[in-house]
Amino acid sequence: MTNIAYLGLGIMGRGMSANLIKAGHAVTVWNRTSERCQPLVELGARQAATPAEAVAGADVIMYCLSDDRAVADLVWGEGRLIDAVSPGQIVLDLTTVHPDTSRAEFAAFAERRVEFLDAPVFGSKNEAANGGLWIVVGGKRELYDQVLPLLEPLCETTHYMGGNAMGASMKLVGNLVVAFQLEAIGEAMILATKAGLDPQDVLGVLHVTDFKSPIFDGVGGALVRRDFDVNFALKLMLKDANLISRFAQDLNVPLPGVAAIRENIKAGVNKGWGEENASAFIKHLEESAGVQVGS
Numbered sequence: 001m002t003n004i005a006y007l008g009l010g011i012m013g014r015g016m017s018a019n020l021i022k023a024g025h026a027v028t029v030w031n032r033t034s035e036r037c038q039p040l041v042e043l044g045a046r047q048a049a050t051p052a053e054a055v056a057g058a059d060v061i062m063y064c065l066s067d068d069r070a071v072a073d074l075v076w077g078e079g080r081l082i083d084a085v086s087p088g089q090i091v092l093d094l095t096t097v098h099p100d101t102s103r104a105e106f107a108a109f110a111e112r113r114v115e116f117l118d119a120p121v122f123g124s125k126n127e128a129a130n131g132g133l134w135i136v137v138g139g140k141r142e143l144y145d146q147v148l149p150l151l152e153p154l155c156e157t158t159h160y161m162g163g164n165a166m167g168a169s170m171k172l173v174g175n176l177v178v179a180f181q182l183e184a185i186g187e188a189m190i191l192a193t194k195a196g197l198d199p200q201d202v203l204g205v206l207h208v209t210d211f212k213s214p215i216f217d218g219v220g221g222a223l224v225r226r227d228f229d230v231n232f233a234l235k236l237m238l239k240d241a242n243l244i245s246r247f248a249q250d251l252n253v254p255l256p257g258v259a260a261i262r263e264n265i266k267a268g269v270n271k272g273w274g275e276e277n278a279s280a281f282i283k284h285l286e287e288s289a290g291v292q293v294g295s
Contacts, residue, residue, distance in 0.1 A: 001026055003025075005030070005051075007063040008032075012064045020154070051074065055089070061092070067096075092119045117144065118168045121171075133155040136159045189220060219282075223293050233276070234277065238262070264281050271283075
């Protein structure tokens with residue numbers, strides 16, 4: 001049993017902390033909105049009033065927050081995690097952030113003789129709840145090997161990507177692929193609808209061909225049902241698209257496709273769909289084409 005402090009109980013944090021409790025670990029939870037802690041307390045967690053209280057005596061500290069700003073606020077801002085940690089503790093940031101943020105975290109925690117891994121996750125609400133995430137990790141290899149048993153209840157697979165910030169880098173590379181898949185299934189289903197094809201027949205072909213994808217299955221079916229209930233919010237997908245664009249700019253890598261997709265995501269957010277699922281930007285493409293999939 002490991003003493004774990006889990007900070008931040010959004011969609012992802014709730015699922016991950018619950019799985020850590022079910023795996024038999026002693027978990028202390030903290031969230032800015034304290035009411036979110038109650039379901040975890042009912043599972044056996046201890047609730048802390050502040051980040052400092054949560055991490056006192058913890059072996060490992062984990063957090064998966066909304067963006068770089070939220071991480072900075074927890075570590076250096078209002079949360080003052082950097083002042084609360086103790087030498088020998090291990091910090092895992094499971095957030096999708098720019099690699100520069102991971103580098104800054106690594107340096108800051110190293111000054112406190114605290115170990116750090118950037119360990120962002122692929123997956124959303126259902127995967128977090130069911131322990132089916134995919135985790136990409138950057139940092140010391142021996143530290144990755146040490147924490148691997150703690151990650152296993154959270155995920156289907158883990159992948160060691162190299163030194164500090166390599167997990168964060170891989171997450172942005174992967175999210176680039178996700179963005180293209182969402183754009184592709186949206187454009188394909190809209191074209192098929194306007195051509196008079198039955199959407200279910202189209203999905204049947206996509207499900208078995210050599211370009212099949214779980215995203216095509218899930219998002220395609222939800223699009224036909226007009227289901228945009230949030231698993232991963234569109235506003236967060238815009239955050240990720242902006243991170244990818246900034247990352248590519250840092251490395252002088254042209255990403256013309258991502259630039260076009262980001263404009264479609266922006267349009268969806270500006271139309272008020274930011275709190276809906278990431279696939280909601282496809283509605284903007286539908287409006288441009290004058291059709292609605294599944295209608």
